[in-house]
Amino acid sequence: MDVDLLIIGQGIAGTFLSLEARRAGLSYIVLDDARPSSASRVASGLINPVTGKRVVTTWMAPELLAHARVAYADILGRSYIRETEMVSFFPGPDARVVFMERVAASPFLALPSDERDWSPFFNYSFGYGIIRPCALVDLSSLLDDVRADLRMRGLLLEAPFTHETLEPTGVRYGDIRARHLVFCDGMTGTSASWFGILPFSPSKGEALLLEIPDLPGEAVFKMGQNLVPLGGGRFWAGASYEWNYPDALPTAAFRTRTEKALREWLRVPFDVVDHVASIRPTTVEQKPFVGLHPVHPQIGILGGMGTKGCSLAPFFARQLVDHLTQGSPILGAADVGRYARMLSR
Ligand SMILES: Cc1cc2nc3c(=O)[nH]c(=O)nc-3n(C[C@H](O)[C@H](O)[C@H](O)COP(=O)(O)OP(=O)(O)OC[C@H]3O[C@@H](n4cnc5c(N)ncnc54)[C@H](O)[C@@H]3O)c2cc1C
Numbered sequence: 001m002d003v004d005l006l007i008i009g010q011g012i013a014g015t016f017l018s019l020e021a022r023r024a025g026l027s028y029i030v031l032d033d034a035r036p037s038s039a040s041r042v043a044s045g046l047i048n049p050v051t052g053k054r055v056v057t058t059w060m061a062p063e064l065l066a067h068a069r070v071a072y073a074d075i076l077g078r079s080y081i082r083e084t085e086m087v088s089f090f091p092g093p094d095a096r097v098v099f100m101e102r103v104a105a106s107p108f109l110a111l112p113s114d115e116r117d118w119s120p121f122f123n124y125s126f127g128y129g130i131i132r133p134c135a136l137v138d139l140s141s142l143l144d145d146v147r148a149d150l151r152m153r154g155l156l157l158e159a160p161f162t163h164e165t166l167e168p169t170g171v172r173y174g175d176i177r178a179r180h181l182v183f184c185d186g187m188t189g190t191s192a193s194w195f196g197i198l199p200f201s202p203s204k205g206e207a208l209l210l211e212i213p214d215l216p217g218e219a220v221f222k223m224g225q226n227l228v229p230l231g232g233g234r235f236w237a238g239a240s241y242e243w244n245y246p247d248a249l250p251t252a253a254f255r256t257r258t259e260k261a262l263r264e265w266l267r268v269p270f271d272v273v274d275h276v277a278s279i280r281p282t283t284v285e286q287k288p289f290v291g292l293h294p295v296h297p298q299i300g301i302l303g304g305m306g307t308k309g310c311s312l313a314p315f316f317a318r319q320l321v322d323h324l325t326q327g328s329p330i331l332g333a334a335d336v337g338r339y340a341r342m343l344s345r
């Protein structure tokens with residue numbers, strides 16, 4: 001079989017690359033081995049334009065949010081995105097001061113009319129600020145639905161990728177011949193022989209899935225950790241950030257620590273129904289890796305999505321497909337060509 005694009009991985013990056021390839025009229029095949037704990041399967045699906053203790057606007061937040069609103073709004077005839085806001089409780093007086101200093105200048109920050117209005121549900125002593133708009137993506141339905149559609153159209157190979165099968169010249173993989181192969185395999189190291197030298201800085205994240213029937217699901221709540229509504233009284237609580245870890249498995253220490261924090265914070269009962277963990281494809285510069293290998297331009301990458309796959313993947317999948325079809329440039333800060341010297345060694 002001859003195709004324009006062989007896509008390795010169907011996390012959020014590979015999913016959007018396949019959607020963009022389809023939009024552009026490219027032929028493609030997706031190869032994915034359906035790991036249940038890939039980062040995209042574990043993520044909460046939040047797009048938050050403001051982060052950190054200094055409540056600063058994240059890189060390209062307005063553009064990425066605007067693109068995501070459209071990109072997720074009509075996929076296979078339905079929307080996978082909804083707008084929400086974050087109720088960000090101040091953990092102490094310093095956080096309150098920082099927020100108050102920034103609120104007038106930031107289009108994403110606001111103050112509530114009554115700071116006590118969440119007190120039936122949460123213990124908090126220093127008030128809260130509002131971050132809006134945020135967006136929530138229904139990642140698990142999106143990945144399932146696109147996968148089912150790919151399977152139905154015979155465009156999905158459900159198998160592990162093996163380097164031994166790949167003949168990179170002219171890209172042959174088994175009986176597939178492709179103009180380009182693009183790795184969208186997250187932090188698994190399968191693309192390592194091509195892109196492993198790039199400055200990745202993988203980080204492990206854990207989260208608990210909760211049932212909190214008495215808590216309204218109209219906002220995302222934050223106090224040290226995020227409490228993200230999933231619908232039907234279910235919430236996602238997390239996440240941790242670990243740069244030194246022996247494996248990608250959930251740990252008892254995270255569960256104990258998080259349950260304790262939740263008991264102190266929440267005034268309504270909750271049950272833990274699941275505990276998940278994965279490795280984020282974080283990068284040292286906190287910017288993604290997008291584009292074609294400088295020495296082997298038939299091989300590409302859409303990776304390094306870090307903590308922001310939900311907003312980066314749709315935007316940069318579009319850029320990569322436009323680059324392949326029209327030769328348009330990829331944004332310099334994300335273009336893997338910025339590491340041409342390193343990749344040419
Ligand atoms: C706890 C946690 C919470 C997060 N929360 C958010 C959030 O709220 N918002 C946000 O924007 N981001 C969040 N992230 C980050 C986000 O999950 C990642 O940026 C994103 O999922 C990366 O997507 P990806 O497609 O690049 O990789 P992945 O999701 O890892 O997908 C890779 C795919 O490739 C397949 N694959 C890998 N190796 C092979 C192989 N050898 N053969 C075949 N197939 C293979 C896997 O099965 C998988 O389907 C979170 C991450 C974690 C860990």
